[in-house]
Amino acid sequence: MRDVFIIGTSQTPVGEHWHLGLRELGATAIRDALADAQLERVDALYVGNMLSGCVNGQENLATLLADAAGLLPAEAWKVEAACASGGAAVRAAALAVAAGAHEIAMAVGVEKMTDGLGGTVSAGLATASDQDYEAGHGFTFAALSALLMRRYMHETGWAREDFAPFAVTAHRNAAANEHAMFREPISAEDFSRSPMVASPICVLDAAPICDGAAAVVVCSKEAIEAHHEPVRIAASAAATDTMALGTRDDLLTLRSAAASASRCFEATGMQPRDMDLFEAHDAFTVITALSLEACGFAPRGAAVRLARDGCLEPGACIPISTCGGLKARGHPVGASGTYQIVEATLQLRGRAGTNQLHDARRALTQSIGGHGSVAVTHILEA
Amino acid sequence: MRDVFIIGTSQTPVGEHWHLGLRELGATAIRDALADAQLERVDALYVGNMLSGCVNGQENLATLLADAAGLLPAEAWKVEAACASGGAAVRAAALAVAAGAHEIAMAVGVEKMTDGLGGTVSAGLATASDQDYEAGHGFTFAALSALLMRRYMHETGWAREDFAPFAVTAHRNAAANEHAMFREPISAEDFSRSPMVASPICVLDAAPICDGAAAVVVCSKEAIEAHHEPVRIAASAAATDTMALGTRDDLLTLRSAAASASRCFEATGMQPRDMDLFEAHDAFTVITALSLEACGFAPRGAAVRLARDGCLEPGACIPISTCGGLKARGHPVGASGTYQIVEATLQLRGRAGTNQLHDARRALTQSIGGHGSVAVTHILEA
Numbered sequence: 167m168r169d170v171f172i173i174g175t176s177q178t179p180v181g182e183h184w185h186l187g188l189r190e191l192g193a194t195a196i197r198d199a200l201a202d203a204q205l206e207r208v209d210a211l212y213v214g215n216m217l218s219g220c221v222n223g224q225e226n227l228a229t230l231l232a233d234a235a236g237l238l239p240a241e242a243w244k245v246e247a248a249c250a251s252g253g254a255a256v257r258a259a260a261l262a263v264a265a266g267a268h269e270i271a272m273a274v275g276v277e278k279m280t281d282g283l284g285g286t287v288s289a290g291l292a293t294a295s296d297q298d299y300e301a302g303h304g305f306t307f308a309a310l311s312a313l314l315m316r317r318y319m320h321e322t323g324w325a326r327e328d329f330a331p332f333a334v335t336a337h338r339n340a341a342a343n344e345h346a347m348f349r350e351p352i353s354a355e356d357f358s359r360s361p362m363v364a365s366p367i368c369v370l371d372a373a374p375i376c377d378g379a380a381a382v383v384v385c386s387k388e389a390i391e392a393h394h395e396p397v398r399i400a401a402s403a404a405a406t407d408t409m410a411l412g413t414r415d416d417l418l419t420l421r422s423a424a425a426s427a428s429r430c431f432e433a434t435g436m437q438p439r440d441m442d443l444f445e446a447h448d449a450f451t452v453i454t455a456l457s458l459e460a461c462g463f464a465p466r467g468a469a470v471r472l473a474r475d476g477c478l479e480p481g482a483c484i485p486i487s488t489c490g491g492l493k494a495r496g497h498p499v500g501a502s503g504t505y506q507i508v509e510a511t512l513q514l515r516g517r518a519g520t521n522q523l524h525d526a527r528r529a530l531t532q533s534i535g536g537h538g539s540v541a542v543t544h545i546l547e548a
Numbered sequence: 549m550r551d552v553f554i555i556g557t558s559q560t561p562v563g564e565h566w567h568l569g570l571r572e573l574g575a576t577a578i579r580d581a582l583a584d585a586q587l588e589r590v591d592a593l594y595v596g597n598m599l600s601g602c603v604n605g606q607e608n609l610a611t612l613l614a615d616a617a618g619l620l621p622a623e624a625w626k627v628e629a630a631c632a633s634g635g636a637a638v639r640a641a642a643l644a645v646a647a648g649a650h651e652i653a654m655a656v657g658v659e660k661m662t663d664g665l666g667g668t669v670s671a672g673l674a675t676a677s678d679q680d681y682e683a684g685h686g687f688t689f690a691a692l693s694a695l696l697m698r699r700y701m702h703e704t705g706w707a708r709e710d711f712a713p714f715a716v717t718a719h720r721n722a723a724a725n726e727h728a729m730f731r732e733p734i735s736a737e738d739f740s741r742s743p744m745v746a747s748p749i750c751v752l753d754a755a756p757i758c759d760g761a762a763a764v765v766v767c768s769k770e771a772i773e774a775h776h777e778p779v780r781i782a783a784s785a786a787a788t789d790t791m792a793l794g795t796r797d798d799l800l801t802l803r804s805a806a807a808s809a810s811r812c813f814e815a816t817g818m819q820p821r822d823m824d825l826f827e828a829h830d831a832f833t834v835i836t837a838l839s840l841e842a843c844g845f846a847p848r849g850a851a852v853r854l855a856r857d858g859c860l861e862p863g864a865c866i867p868i869s870t871c872g873g874l875k876a877r878g879h880p881v882g883a884s885g886t887y888q889i890v891e892a893t894l895q896l897r898g899r900a901g902t903n904q905l906h907d908a909r910r911a912l913t914q915s916i917g918g919h920g921s922v923a924v925t926h927i928l929e930a
Binding site: 223238239246254258262266267289290297298413535539 | 550599604606610612622623624628632642643648675680683785918921
């Protein structure tokens with residue numbers, strides 16, 4: 167595979183954008199990423215999105231955005247892999263450039279969840295699980311995640327309160343991120359008092375429903391210009407596991423996350439310890455823990471200790487979700503994977519502002535869909 | 549771009565599969581394509597589908613199918629480009645192989661439309677148009693196509709009855725295709741008497757709502773084995789046009805179709821006259837005409853004459869939709885683009901049975917989404 171580089175990024179603020187639709191959010195991110203790369207246009211647009219059909223009544227979304235952003239007649243299609251859609255869209259763009267089909271391409275992740283009326287968003291999120299064997303019987307997405315957390319607590323002995331540091335760190339990191347939805351720090355006590363959603367998952371375990379868009383411009387080595395600050399996509403991989411939790415041999419091993427991370431480490435000869443930061447898929451605190459373990463940052467059941475001991479803080483051994491993560495920056499589901507790659511790129515370019523890590527050279531990002539049924543992992547290198 | 553070859557295909561019958569779900573349809577096509585290529589598994593699965601979220605309540609569909617077909621932990625994601633999804637999925641698989649990410653990959657197009665209750669399918673199909681400026685005001689997909697047909701008739705002077713040969717040829721071709729939904733020939737009189745759907749579009753102008761799945765295995769030159777009968781993907785391109793018909797300068801030029809076809813002809817140095825067959829996107833007779841014109845098979849307004857003069861029949865200058873096309877084989881929307889490539893491959897392999905063309909060496913396929921807002925075009929070569 168020929169090398170692919172990130173030469174432009176953008177992100178809209180994450181939040182409840184009542185005055186903006188999918189079209190405006192996506193087109194804004196596209197235009198801002200073009201400006202960041204100092205480009206007039208790109209010839210290919212890959213859109214990461216999960217819910218536009220269910221929630222917004224809009225498929226053919228990639229064409230809509232290519233049209234709105236003035237990219238016609240660019241190639242454009244949507245990539246859907248549940249909550250990993252934004253990561254998969256970046257992978258699609260990288261594959262198109264690696265294949266030589268395009269010298270420059272863009273991935274944009276976009277989600278507009280607040281358009282959903284009543285239970286539409288919950289029903290939409292549940293479409294990431296098995297409709298016949300899970301969602302159709304009334305399981306919400308949070309309820310299925312709660313089963314994972316309950317099992318984790320049962321097998322490891324950790325209590326619900328022990329997960330607090332994941333959320334506390336995320337909110338602290340988000341406080342300095344002007345694009346984040348929640349910029350108020352929280353305490354372990356706030357976490358403990360947080361209302362229950364689906365036992366043992368409480369509000370502060372969970373990422374919020376929200377809107378946002380982020381974009382990444384990728385190109386071949388030949389297309390890099392002097393003014394660019396390229397970040398290399400050192401590795402990219404996607405993998406899957408069973409849809410229904412009930413068909414897994416072991417609920418505490420996210421095989422998709424482990425397989426895609428392994429492929430990235432093997433392809434680069436790198437190790438988890440070589441990473442300077444990890445943009446984790448912290449949609450629920452238990453998923454953060456399982457993702458850390460699947461990627462080899464902690465043995466089984468030990469990620470909670472990593473959080474408790476402060477190892478995930480900026481400046482510690484493996485800082486995670488340095489801009490607030492899905493938990494506090496926000497989780498516009500099909501866009502989150504793209505936000506992760508944008509934030510990692512900003513760190514590697516030294517443009518992460520108040521949240522900037524010292525001398526960050528290599529970043530791992532992992533975007534997870536379903537309950538670990540699909541994962542897309544990237545290693546970026548400055 | 550390194551060369552990519554088709555080494556296996558499959559298709560389920562198209563029809564109303566009341567006893568099968570998305571899962572079974574997709575997994576059947578996957579397993580049959582593996583068998584055709586004499587493979588145990590593939591490491592990457594790209595799923596073309598439009599309506600699984602809206603109609604079936606199932607996103608994360610690619611993971612579901614990878615799981616159901618025993619492909620875990622393969623890479624898997626869904627590609628959505630409205631009714632061009634099946635063509636885009638084949639392009640995604642080809643890009644992954646061309647990039648060197650995988651030596652062998654599969655695209656499967658699948659749609660299960662008969663699960664839709666009440667107006668669900670019509671509402672779902674309308675999500676391919678602009679929700680804010682078209683669908684949201686009550687336009688159905690057929691109604692928007694009717695505007696195109698009315699304009700075509702107005703500018704060219706052709707009457708509604710002049711479109712009959714497109715439908716008559718499609719049904720005649722489908723009669724010998726055991727996978728086709730409608731195997732009864734129709735006459736021009738049947739066409740004339742056909743009930744009106746959205747004036748001037750009648751039932752026999754339009755492709756049916758139905759279910760089906762088709763799959764294609766693609767690989768690198770190095771992965772071809774002695775028993776394969778490889779068909780080369782000589783060119784592949786996707787392009788877009790405005791979403792809303794009201795924003796087009798000229799309703800009778802499908803710019804996405806023209807741009808993607810031009811790219812394929814330029815990449816190969818071939819011309820329309822070099823094609824031995826054309827798998828056209830005949831979702832409505834007027835779209836067939838516009839697609840033929842966009843690809844250079846006829847000047848503006850002249851495709852209807854091509855049909856009237858018998859030039860689209862098997863054995864004539866440019867046979868189209870040799871297995872019945874979307875009109876009579878059936879149009880499970882997100883799968884149709886894959887069916888087209890399967891059928892063209894069978895022709896080039898000399899395995900099209902009763903419908904086999906004499907010495908077919910090169911085929912053009914064009915999959916169109918929205919009302920020409922997106923198109924995916926391929927040239928295949930034996």
